[in-house]
Amino acid sequence: MAKELPTVRWGIVATGMISNWFVSDLLLPSWPNKRANHIIQSIGSSSISKGQKFYDEYVHPNLSNNSGVIPKIYASYAEVYNDPDVDVVYIGTPHSFHKQNCIDAINAGKNVLCEKAFTLTQADAKEVIALAKEKGVFLMEAMWTRFYPLVKELRRLLYEEKVIGQVWRTFADFGLSYDVASLPDSSRLKDLSMGAGSLLDIGIYSLTWGVLTLEEDVGKGENPKVLAAQTLQGGVETLSSWILSYPSTGKHGILTSTTNVRTDKSFARIEGSKGVISVYGPTSSPESFVVKLHDEEGEGKVYEFEKPGRGFYWEADAVAVDVVSGKKENETIPLAETERIMGILDEIRRQGGARFPSDTF
Numbered sequence: 130m131a132k133e134l135p136t137v138r139w140g141i142v143a144t145g146m147i148s149n150w151f152v153s154d155l156l157l158p159s160w161p162n163k164r165a166n167h168i169i170q171s172i173g174s175s176s177i178s179k180g181q182k183f184y185d186e187y188v189h190p191n192l193s194n195n196s197g198v199i200p201k202i203y204a205s206y207a208e209v210y211n212d213p214d215v216d217v218v219y220i221g222t223p224h225s226f227h228k229q230n231c232i233d234a235i236n237a238g239k240n241v242l243c244e245k246a247f248t249l250t251q252a253d254a255k256e257v258i259a260l261a262k263e264k265g266v267f268l269m270e271a272m273w274t275r276f277y278p279l280v281k282e283l284r285r286l287l288y289e290e291k292v293i294g295q296v297w298r299t300f301a302d303f304g305l306s307y308d309v310a311s312l313p314d315s316s317r318l319k320d321l322s323m324g325a326g327s328l329l330d331i332g333i334y335s336l337t338w339g340v341l342t343l344e345e346d347v348g349k350g351e352n353p354k355v356l357a358a359q360t361l362q363g364g365v366e367t368l369s370s371w372i373l374s375y376p377s378t379g380k381h382g383i384l385t386s387t388t389n390v391r392t393d394k395s396f397a398r399i400e401g402s403k404g405v406i407s408v409y410g411p412t413s414s415p416e417s418f419v420v421k422l423h424d425e426e427g428e429g430k431v432y433e434f435e436k437p438g439r440g441f442y443w444e445a446d447a448v449a450v451d452v453v454s455g456k457k458e459n460e461t462i463p464l465a466e467t468e469r470i471m472g473i474l475d476e477i478r479r480q481g482g483a484r485f486p487s488d489t490f
């Protein structure tokens with residue numbers, strides 16, 4: 130008899146864009162390498178009408194994939210944290226609320242998957258992580274890209290097969306084109322108290338590509354030095370550029386993000402002694418890569434990956450497998466790694482000049 134997949138019941142906190150993307154993916158009939166079943170158990174919003182609208186638009190059309198469960202809709206997040214039928218709380222609020230949302234969910238004894246950027250600062254991340262450890266609940270940053278089969282295969286080729294030899298440099302960019310000044314003042318992309326700026330929103334992906342491709346044992350070796358510059362427009366950071374340098378190996382990551390220019394389809398290039406790997410697709414949700422060796426004729430070998438929906442189910446599967454087996458953190462993005470990433474983001478802002486009102490540095 131086939132082994133049953135683990136199942137988790139999700140409590141969704143907030144009904145904005147990312148919660149829509151996450152829930153829509155979990156309600157797909159299947160996906161490649163599926164490892165778990167997911168149930169949308171409850172939805173918490175600022176109002177019942179908003180929660181109901183979210184349900185009507187994104188849950189109801191695919192309710193047949195929700196194991197017969199009709200989710201409860203709450204006009205508060207607290208009711209999600211206190212719902213005894215919820216196994217894991219998914220936090221999809223703007224960055225600045227993650228800390229308090231996590232603290233409240235953890236204090237209610239819940240396991241948590243929290244969107245990126247995990248918090249505004251490393252100090253905040255440390256507080257949340259310490260609380261989760263104290264309460265013995267599972268906690269993970271929703272850096273979904275790390276869970277893509279494409280990323281796992283790319284790392285295998287880089288560090289097990291060593292296809293491009295010694296890796297020396299990675300260039301990675303995430304750019305979106307929008308006019309920050311024309312956004313409403315309440316937008317999370319403009320309001321500094323909500324962590325506005327390209328860095329925490331999308332630069333975090335360029336940083337992720339840097340560490341995933343330059344570090345053989347991600348987060349466990351030497352921590353890179355940072356050299357950063359930023360441009361602020363109307364107080365909001367719109368361009369960030371930074372170099373990660375690893376003194377012991379000499380490797381460099383040349384990493385960028387901006388809200389002024391859209392990234393080309395080819396968003397990353399990893400250069401080694403024997404060849405180059407170019408990665409294509411949105412920086413957060415890559416679609417393919419090409420390995421081109423210096424001593425081979427032709428355009429290189431293309432690797433393409435199937436992806437129904439957007440690809441959030443792979444991180445959700447990882448959470449389910451861990452939670453059901455009693456783990457408190459995930460090995461693809463352990464809590465120390467989340468803390469380290471927040472520290473690098475702090476350092477880029479410290480050097481570059483982007484500041485949030487709550488900053489203490």
Ligand SMILES: NC(=O)C1=CN([C@@H]2O[C@H](COP(=O)(O)OP(=O)(O)OC[C@H]3O[C@@H](n4cnc5c(N)ncnc54)[C@H](OP(=O)(O)O)[C@@H]3O)[C@@H](O)[C@H]2O)C=CC1
Pocket residue numbers: 142143144145146147148173174175176179180221222223224226244245246271273317329330413
């Ligand atoms: N992994 C990924 O690919 C993506 C991740 N994200 C991350 O998700 C988070 C949310 O982003 P996104 O969904 O685009 O944001 P939205 O503005 O679309 O939604 C945020 C939701 O948070 C709730 N909220 C609570 N307090 C506030 C407040 N003061 N102002 C605005 N909203 C509030 C609201 O839900 P309600 O009224 O129901 O309570 C709102 O709809 C961010 O941290 C972002 O980095 C975003 C996009 C993609």
Ligand SMILES: O=C1OC[C@@H](O)[C@H](O)[C@H]1O
Pocket residue numbers: 330331413
């Ligand atoms: O995480 C993200 O990835 C995709 C972007 O469109 C979005 O703004 C960002 O939050």
